[in-house]
Amino acid sequence: xxxxxxxxxxxxxxxxxxxxxxxxxxxxxxxxxxxxxxxxxxxxxxxxxxxxxxxxxxxxxxxxxxxxxxxxxxxxxxxxxxxxxxxxxxxxxxxxxxxxxxxxxxxxxxxxxxxxxxxxxxxxxxxxxxxxxxxxxxxxxxxxxxxxxxxxxxxxxxxxxxxxxxxxxxxxxxxxxxxxxxxx
Numbered sequence: 060x061x062x063x064x065x066x067x068x069x070x071x072x073x074x075x076x077x078x079x080x081x082x083x084x085x086x087x088x089x090x091x092x093x094x095x096x097x098x099x100x101x102x103x104x105x106x107x108x109x110x111x112x113x114x115x116x117x118x119x120x121x122x123x124x125x126x127x128x129x130x131x132x133x134x135x136x137x138x139x140x141x142x143x144x145x146x147x148x149x150x151x152x153x154x155x156x157x158x159x160x161x162x163x164x165x166x167x168x169x170x171x172x173x174x175x176x177x178x179x180x181x182x183x184x185x186x187x188x189x190x191x192x193x194x195x196x197x198x199x200x201x202x203x204x205x206x207x208x209x210x211x212x213x214x215x216x217x218x219x220x221x222x223x224x225x226x227x228x229x230x231x232x233x234x235x236x237x238x239x240x241x242x243x
Contacts, residue, residue: 062126063125063126063129063130064112064114064122064125064126064128064129065125066129067109067110067111068109068110068111068112068129068132068133068136069108069109070105070108070109070110070136071088071136071140073088073089073140074086074087074088074136074139074140075087075088076103076105076110076132076136078103081096082096082097082098082099082101083095083096083097084096084097084103084132084135086132086135086136086139087139088136088138088139088140088200089139089140090138090139090140090141090142090200091138091139091180091200091201092139093135093138093139093200093201095128095131095132095135097128097131098121098124098128100114100115100116100118100121100124101113101114101115101121101124101125101128102114102115103132110132110136112125112128112129112132113125134202134203137202138199138200138201138202139200142198142199142200143198143199143200143201143202143205144196144197144198145196145197145205145206145209145228146194146195146196146197146228146229147194147195147197147209147212147213147226147227147228147229148192148193148194148226148227148228148229149165149167149192149193149194149195149226150192150218150223150224150225150226150227151167151168151192151216151224151225152168152224153166153168154166154167154168154192154193154216154224155187155193156185156187156193156195157185158183158184158185158195161176161177161178161179161181161183162174162175162176162177163175163176163177163183163185163195163212165212165215167215167216167226168216168224173215175211175212175215177197177208178204178208180199180200180201180204181197181198181199181204181205181208182197182198182199183195183196183197183198184196194229195212197209197212209228212226213225213226213227213228218231218233220233220234220235220236221235221236221238223235
């Protein structure tokens with residue numbers, strides 16, 4: 060029995076959910092619109108401001124998809140009503156980040172700057188305070204796209220365990236290693 064799949068999803072007042080015959084779920088809200096195609100074995104019912112996800116059989120594959128699609132639809136509803144946000148710190152001497160519209164310019168200790176073009180669904184802001192590491196904030200209504208873009212930006216300079224330099228998420232603990240120990 061899927062505990063995640065069986066729990067109902069609360070539908071906020073400003074959010075509309077519709078399912079067409081091709082099993083495409085469309086969620087519209089104040090922050091935008093998201094579409095997800097679901098498996099035909101999964102059905103969606105809306106009752107009394109709640110959404111219930113049900114599966115047709117007890118096959119292992121259908122049980123797995125039951126919880127998956129419930130989580131995807133819950134994230135879609137939260138995204139179009141509230142939105143998602145992630146923050147990344149650029150830790151290192153000379154590390155900089157600037158945002159010009161949908162273009163992010165990063166100086167990460169390489170011989171050249173890195174330019175990264177953001178998808179239109181994502182909004183970015185960069186804050187640089189004196190004495191602190193620059194912080195890049197990404198906001199979007201699509202959780203999957205936001206996570207993918209944040210992971211791509213982090214991949215340009217992952218945090219290293221000796222000095223802790225690199226791009227890390229705010230609040231993330233980097234597991235540190237001891238350097239070379241002193242000889243006798």
